């Protein structure tokens with residue numbers, strides 16, 4: 244029997260070419276249809292919004308095969324684990340999880356366990372899973388999602404393990420089925436991959452080169468979402484300001500923002516904007532369209548220019564702060580968040596103090612803070628590091644304390660104000676309380692009558708915390 248594995252190679256994944264990625268249309272082969280009739284699948288998703296959106300594609304494909312989705316792993320005939328590789332902690336969590344699935348597989352030998360996402364793109368992780376986690380039947384890469392029906396078919400036919408991980412992707416696949424997990428907010432990919440190669444980051448290796456979708460496909464997708472009653476889209480890319488550059492066309496992210504705004508979707512967000520190339524046309528588009536939400540995530544990573552250089556971030560402390568000040572001035576009332584890494588190899592006390600002083604300067608609404616995690620295959624993994632982990636933990640704690648202080652300070656402006664909240668559902672903590680987000684991306688928990696998911700309601704803020712607001716619906 245043919246037993247051919249297609250395994251990942253980080254070396255191959257590192258390579259880039261300037262070719263424009265072709266868009267091709269997906270069609271599900273007839274022989275895969277009906278294969279899942281009467282059967283259930285369950286998906287566990289880790290990582291960023293790109294993974295959330297990919298899980299929706301996986302669900303769409305399985306639905307087309309006749310499977311139904313369930314939220315109980317014991318009931319499932321197929322379990323998909325969509326993994327993240329950005330930090331060691333994320334990987335360990337996944338290994339623990341698939342370790343625990345071994346018992347389920349023993350009780351139900353016909354259960355199929357499939358592992359996808361960014362860990363599947365890493366040589367080392369795939370080797371560990373192949374050797375130590377025999378319960379995993381399918382490993383499929385981020386570029387192989389549309390092969391899932393074929394891989395499931397083959398596992399059912401041959402009862403042998405299948406591994407298909409391409410290290411590179413030269414095309415964009417359109418018209419792939421999707422089952423969106425929410426009915427009021429949607430993720431819309433505008434580009435895939437990343438070419439920035441920040442020295443600490445695994446994403447350019449696990450997601451391949453930057454590939455922009457055609458603007459027509461994006462705008463059509465948003466128009467359909469408007470027709471389906473969606474209230475919000477989040478335009479996704481590792482680095483949305485680079486949109487269109489690989490297509491070698493004179494059409495930028497600013498242009499795309501203007502065109503997406505014309506669809507009249509009530510709320511537009513985007514993730515993530517790298518400080519590099521945050522140009523004036525983007526700022527103008529954001530200013531001129533009231534349905535682009537007043538919220539910008541602008542990762543700084545470090546406030547020290549020498550560390551930024553070692554990180555290969557392509558800006559200095561001064562350049563970042565100048566951009567930040569410009570945005571703050573041109574976009575009044577906006578909220579700003581960031582990402583910060585502490586404990587990058589050999590980060591000195593002074594360098595860390597520079598990060599703290601940048602936080603004092605920017606007074607962010609919130610920051611996602613991480614301790615540097617070594618990613619095999621990235622340049623930073625080979626850098627000498629003499630800083631002990633206790634120092635790194637202490638730095639993280641000091642940083643988090645300042646972040647919480649400014650988060651709280653920023654939230655004070657909402658006290659006693661009436662805000663518009665797009666309702667996500669019942670609060671996770673209290674069944675009588677609803678939750679949703681303001682345009683500034685502030686989480687609001689509130690009480691009120693006649694509230695439905697997807698409504699945009701007016702809420703009076705009665706209480707302000709560092710990371711959420713409490714209120715009462717007013718109409």
Ligand code: SAH
Pocket residue numbers: 329330443444445446480481482515516517542544582583584613614615616617618
């Ligand atoms: N494309 C986005 C980031 C995606 S990863 C951007 O450039 O902003 C999300 C965040 O994870 C990064 O901003 C960074 O702060 C953090 N991160 C990435 N690699 C990391 C590593 N090796 N160790 C610790 N944090 C990391």
Ligand code: SF4
Pocket residue numbers: 437438439440441444445446447481482517
């Ligand atoms: Fe990673 Fe940098 Fe690309 Fe963001 S821009 S995904 S941090 S390499």
Ligand code: F3S
Pocket residue numbers: 289290291292293294326327328329360361445446449450
């Ligand atoms: Fe994680 Fe991959 Fe996203 S590494 S953060 S799931 S791109």
